Amino acid sequence: MPSVPAEGWGLEQLLDIGELASYLGVPISTIYDWRTRGKGPAAYRFGKHLKFAISDVRAWVAEQREQA
Structure with a gap:
């Protein structure tokens, strides 16, 4: 399969x-x-492999912005 x-x-x-x-x-x-602390972007687990959707990562990053 290609x-x-x-x-x-x-x-x-x-x-x-x-x-x-x-x-x-x-x-x-x-x-x-x-x-281990329940932080960071959401992940998918495929067997022993963790994968992170880029949209989840971007959303999590946006949530980390500090308010001035």
Whole structure:
């Protein structure tokens, strides 16, 4: 079966934990720490793999904005 990008199937892009850490500019260990504390963006679990929808990440980032 040929490889088709997620967008080709009408699916949203999913980030793995390394991509999420890179996107946010934090160490992977910080993402795991957030998860143990019930913080950070929502994730999907596929077996042992965590995936993060880019829309969930962007929404979570927007919620983190400090009010001046």
